[in-house]
Amino acid sequence: MIDASGPDGLLSCVIPNLNTLILDWFTISDPTSANLFWRLHPGIKRLEFGRYVSGSWFDDFEAGMLPNLRYLQVITVNIQPQWIFSDRIAV
Secondary structure (H helix, E strand, O other): OOOOOOOOHHHHOOOOOOOEEEEOOEEOOOHHHHHHHHHHOOOOOEEEEOOOEEOOOOOOOOOOOOOOOOEEEEOOOOOOHHHHOOOOOOO
C-alpha cells in the first residue's frame, strides 16, 4: 500500500518499476515535488494527464529526466501551453 496523504502525497512516493502513470482529478501544489518524482522514476514510458489535472508538472524540467518516455497524452479543456510544452521538453 502506498501512503499518498498530504497535498502532494503521491509525488513523495517511490514506486519501483513504475512504467505507466495515468492521472485524473489531481492537482500539484509544489512543482519541486514533481521534479523529484520524475528523477526517481526514470522508467516511466507512458504518462497520461486527464481533464482535471492541474499544476506545474514540468517546472524546471531537465533534459533526460524521463529518458524512457515514449507516450505522453494530455486531455484537457483548459490548457495553458506553457504548462505542458516548453522549449526544454522534447519527447
